[in-house]
Amino acid sequence: MSITGTQPVGGRTGVGMDVDLGRRIEEALRAAGHRTVVIGGSRSISGVELERTTRVMARRLMDGGAGRGGVVSIRQDDRTDVIVSVIATLRAGAAFCVVPRSYPEERVAMIHDAISPVHVFEEPLSVEEHLGDAAATEHDGAYLPVREPSDLAYVIFTSGTTGVPKAVQIADRGVHYIADRPELYHGGVIGQLAAMQFDASVYEILGGLLNGLTIRLLDVEGLVSPGGDELLASVDTLFLTTQLFNLLSARSPDALASVGLVLFGGERASAPHVRAFAGRTSLLHVYGPTETTVFATAWPVRGAFDDNVPIGHAIDGATVLVVDDAGDPVVEGEGELLIGGAGLMLGYRDIATAGDPVTEVSGVRYYRTGDRVARRSDGLLTHLGRRDRQVKVSGFRVDLAEVEAAAARLDGVEQAVAAHVDGQLRAYYTGMSGSAEVRDGLRAVLPRYSVPVVERVSRIPLTPNGKTDLGALAAEAVRTAGADLVLRTVREVLQVDVAPDSVTFVELGGDSIAAMDVVWQLDKAGVRVDVLDLLTLPLGTVCRAR
Structure with a gap:
């Protein structure tokens, strides 16, 4: 490097x-020839197919008013379609902004107000549909606009510290x-x-x-x-x-x-x-x-x-x-x-x-x-x-990264994420150690004011882009706590030392009367479990079905 x-x-x-982006894309696709350049699920597209398809699409975008400085909104579900639309947009001289269909209507409206799209791709694409029209433009490359290094290539909305997403413009x-x-x-x-x-x-x-x-x-x-x-x-x-x-x-x-x-x-x-x-x-x-x-x-x-x-x-x-x-x-x-x-x-x-x-x-x-x-x-x-991961706890500033690093160093902790939830410092972790052990370990290395409430979770949920999903993490902590309570209650009622996830309540020696006892105790603790599930499903499945 x-x-x-x-x-x-x-x-x-x-x-x-020194070579404009549209030309670089065209050259790369032509160089690929019949080699597959995109593989997605059951679909694959060769360089020739992608070059011809995006050439036709670019021409249509330009005929519709797209060009340098304009932004095209891409709202397709299929990622292969998105790739094709991105390349066509750039070849037309315009910029792209991917706006997932899963976004709430209010957020989509906010984004479209900001970018004023000259075109919106929403429908699924058919590569074959465009290939038939490609011959007409096979030797007509002059219509493609020349892009400059300072031209707008894409817009991405990031989270803003004010709560309002910011539209980042990249050239x-x-x-x-x-x-x-x-x-x-x-x-x-x-x-x-x-x-x-x-x-x-x-x-x-x-x-x-x-x-x-x-x-x-x-x-x-x-x-x-x-x-x-x-x-x-x-x-x-x-x-x-x-x-x-x-x-x-x-x-x-x-x-x-x-x-x-x-x-x-x-x-x-x-x-x-x-x-x-x-x-x-x-x-x-x-x-x-x-x-x-x-x-x-x-x-x-x-x-x-x-x-x-x-x-x-x-x-x-x-x-x-x-x-x-x-x-x-x-x-x-x-x-x-x-x-x-x-x-x-x-x-x-x-x-x-x-x-x-x-x-x-x-x-x-x-x-x-x-x-x-x-x-x-x-x-x-x-x-x-x-700087924005520094939070105040009881008047003291606490860096969440410091809490995470301290937890990750403890034996029995696999992953750890710290968060500030409703004014309370919390640490979620995966691993074999019990919450009390982890909290004691943190007490030994962190100032008193930065020792969090510790909660074990079965997994660290991720957002679609692979980062920690803090909203889902809190729900996962509640679910994991309920699952732990189910297993602990089963062990206490049946007087067994271990209740593996893979066995059923009946295989551990339980019957309908004991099952009702478990359900009753869990109900008092605010955990709802169906008695039929408890009698017929593996314990791990019962816990996940909560």
């Missing part, structure tokens, strides 16, 4: 900047920047796992396409299912969110090691999981806000590291600066991370309400990330936490 360590850190501008130069990093691509197939409305999909789709890779559509459920090992063996490059990396590195380390290049990031890395997997394949810990185009720093995992896994150095094309509270550069020490360079956004679409997080230092424009980092003298960066 080509990295630099000066302060500030800068890199090359990108080898593709073509950002796509060139992320695609012109050969160290981020390996082999012939890249997995497409990220939700289409998140910027990691830009790396997977456009970066993969422009680097000559086949894009293979994957989903989280498939990777964690019994057939997940086979799916992992089918890709050469794969980006995973931190939580998903933790899960796969623990559950299927040999299968994940078959992937030639694994990138992971998005949340605080778990040092034990990284150490356990390090050396099995090429592993990159990556970091970058949406506002700076997907990835800004990377660290090839190697050598010794402490409990805080480094996020590395700036990748080529990015410029990083660490500043103290006074805004002065930090050569060695802690401060806020600023990021500039080719991936820097054009700005928020509604800067009047979203604010302007871009600042200028010594004539260079930077995005103020709000992330605290530690910088070594050689420029190596380590993420310390976000």
Whole structure:
């Protein structure tokens, strides 16, 4: 990996900047020929088919008024359709914004008010439908608009600290920047796992396409299912969110090691999981806000590291600066991370309400990330936490990342997530240790005011983009507590030491009278269990059915 360590850190501008994005896409598709470039479920599309289809679609978009500066809303369910529509939109000179159909109508209306779409893709696509019209434009490429590096390529809405999503505008130069990093691509197939409305999909789709890779559509459920090992063996490059990396590195380390290049990031890395997997394949810990185009720093995992896994150095094309509270550069020490360079956004679409997080230092424009980092003298960066993850508990400031790191170091804890819920500090964890043991362990290493309420959960729920789903996590904690109570009550009523998930209540020696006793006791505790389920289903199924 080509990295630099000066302060500030800068890199090359990108080898593709002198070729417009539409032409680069066309050349990549024509070079692919009849090779499959997109594989999704039962569908596959060759380079020839994708080039011809998107050429026709681009012509129709232009006839409908789409062009440079215009934004096309993409609302299709099928991810293959989304990929086709994204490429057609860019070839028409316009920008795209993926707006999932699952979004509430109010949110969709807010997004469309902000982007004023010139066209909305909603219907399923038929590649065959367009191929018949492709011959008419086979030798007519002159109509394709010439795109400039400063043209708007896409709009992504991110969560705002004010509660109002912010519309991040990324230019073509950002796509060139992320695609012109050969160290981020390996082999012939890249997995497409990220939700289409998140910027990691830009790396997977456009970066993969422009680097000559086949894009293979994957989903989280498939990777964690019994057939997940086979799916992992089918890709050469794969980006995973931190939580998903933790899960796969623990559950299927040999299968994940078959992937030639694994990138992971998005949340605080778990040092034990990284150490356990390090050396099995090429592993990159990556970091970058949406506002700076997907990835800004990377660290090839190697050598010794402490409990805080480094996020590395700036990748080529990015410029990083660490500043103290006074805004002065930090050569060695802690401060806020600023990021500039080719991936820097054009700005928020509604800067009047979203604010302007871009600042200028010594004539260079930077995005103020709000992330605290530690910088070594050689420029190596380590993420310390976000300013907005500092919460107040009884008047004291507590960093949720610190609580998570302390919990992750305890024996018997696999994963841990800290949250501030209704004014109360909570830590959710998976593992074999009991809640009392974990709380005692935290008491031994944390100040009294930062020791949370500890709740064991059976899993850490993830959002569609693979990050921790805090809303579902609270519900999972309630469900797990109820499941634990069911098993504990069964053991007490039947006077058995163990009640395995795989056996039924009857197989443990229970009868209808004992079952009624269990149901009655659980009802008093506010846990509802059907007596017929208890008598006929495995205990684990009864618990999950609650």
